[in-house]
Amino acid sequence: MMSSTDHLKNYIRDIENFPEQGILFRDITTLIKNEEAFKETINQMTNILDKLDFDKIASIESRGFVFAAPLSFNLSKPLVLMRKKNKLPAEKYSVDFELEYGKATLEIHKDSINSKDKVIIIDDLIATGGTAEAAAKLVEKSGGEVAGFIFAINLFDLGGKELLEKKGYKIFSIMDFPGH
Numbered sequence: 001m002m003s004s005t006d007h008l009k010n011y012i013r014d015i016e017n018f019p020e021q022g023i024l025f026r027d028i029t030t031l032i033k034n035e036e037a038f039k040e041t042i043n044q045m046t047n048i049l050d051k052l053d054f055d056k057i058a059s060i061e062s063r064g065f066v067f068a069a070p071l072s073f074n075l076s077k078p079l080v081l082m083r084k085k086n087k088l089p090a091e092k093y094s095v096d097f098e099l100e101y102g103k104a105t106l107e108i109h110k111d112s113i114n115s116k117d118k119v120i121i122i123d124d125l126i127a128t129g130g131t132a133e134a135a136a137k138l139v140e141k142s143g144g145e146v147a148g149f150i151f152a153i154n155l156f157d158l159g160g161k162e163l164l165e166k167k168g169y170k171i172f173s174i175m176d177f178p179g180h
């Protein structure tokens with residue numbers, strides 16, 4: 001019998017050589033356009049987070065927002081947006097980092113997280129872990145503590161999960177795929 005995670009994996013579309021040659025893109029638009037598959041993914045994430053002690057949910061632009069908003073509703077926790085460079089209007093902290101394809105900057109409003117807030121970080125997918133690591137730095141610059149990370153997809157052979165676990169963070173994911 002297929003587990004519910006195997007069932008959900010059927011809704012992820014693979015696109016070869018996007019956005020660059022050599023990248024196998026794992027597309028979640030085919031998951032979220034099926035309301036049952038989207039709901040099941042959110043239910044599984046909700047069950048994991050329900051057992052953890054935390055104050056806020058911080059999500060990474062832009063596909064992280066899609067998963068974080070329903071989790072914020074389900075768990076009655078405030079939602080924080082971490083955005084790409086020059087999108088946030090108020091005073092902010094910035095962190096530069098390396099991506100699987102290129103460089104990027106992530107930003108957070110200075111008043112999003114209070115000192116000692118325990119924060120769960122959400123994104124659609126973890127690959128090398130660079131984006132997630134930058135998000136953790138933003139939480140910590142804000143005076144908060146990272147209570148854990150949750151991703152819909154873990155590209156298990158790209159080392160991101162191990163990188164973050166070595167730094168002492170808790171990592172959860174719903175679906176595992178190879179990176180290539």
Ligand code: AMP
Pocket residue numbers: 023024025026027060061063098099100123124125126127128129130131132155160
């Ligand atoms: P990384 O910083 O290498 O862990 O990359 C994670 C971020 O880049 C996430 O925000 C993903 O949405 C995006 N990303 C990286 N690699 C892929 C991939 N192969 N398929 C889809 N999204 C990806």
